[in-house]
Amino acid sequence: MNPYTVLILAVALERLAELVTAQRHARWSRARGGVEHGAGHYPVMVVLHTGLLAGCLLETGLLHRPFLPWLGWPSLAAALLAQALRWWCISTLGPRWNTRVIVVPGLPLVDGGPYRWLRHPNYVAVVVEGLALPLVHTAWVTAAVFSLLNAPLLVTRVRCENAALARAVPG
Template sequence: MLSDLIGLPQIIALLVLLQRGAEELYSARNTRALIAAGAKEAGRSYYPVVATTHLAWIASIFFLIPASASASYLLAAIYIALQGVRYWVISTLGRFWTHRIFTLEGAPVTLRGPYRYLRHPNYAVTIAETFLLPAVFGALAVGVIMGAVWTAVLAYKIELEDEALSVRRAHSEQAVATQRTEI
């Protein structure tokens, strides 16, 4: 019976897939514009690992959580609030937000919005939601396993990103320090 296979966890997994698909369209548009402006990509060969991990997380929710799993509305509300933080990150980066790592020489590194508080808020959100969404349905093991995988994948992506942005970050931090001394 279809109701034994498709329940709220599967519907949510499909909605997350649609959400991330829409984000991919936005990312692709920004990527094209950045390349046209002369941006260089770092870690290109690593991107398939990131994309596969993301799809594996969504698939784990779809296939490993029973259709009959009940939901914690408190955890669901926290997950939804976390999406607000996710879109705060995306809107803060604006045209510079992509799924991949691009750097545009001379462009300042963003130090506003959530970047005032964390160097990599996008990845903090990703790791938090990876643990949280399966927990909404009581699938703690799925959250822990996929969270551990995502943490390892993103730790390396952060290394790649920090290396790619190091020169721009130094210039941005120097500009901020100069502004503070002029005030």
């Protein structure tokens, strides 16, 4: 198994860890009156993110994309930094973090960690990873397609999340 395949499988395992964490956090939120918003776009997000990983493997395998050190190493660094940012978000939000938009009414906004500087740092991680992970092995079609499809999804997601937080957070 080549190193890029190992990387993509490691990211897939990380995604499974995120889903387990999200399910645990969803139970915590719902037990405190948490309400889910935007459930309709969630399956699209799951398919798109699964497609990113599949696209990375398919494009590099079928089209024999080379590893170009001048592109691959910086892209790997960016992908790893995106993972670090994602887990910083998860640890900062604690049980309030989720892959779904579930908001517990009455809780104040989190303003620590990366939320000190950005309102939606997890989505910065998603954008960086969507470009960087495929480019580790020059899967530029996957990077472009994911990014183009992800842009409107992120707009929908951020609008949904902002609206849900505005209704639930004490002002």
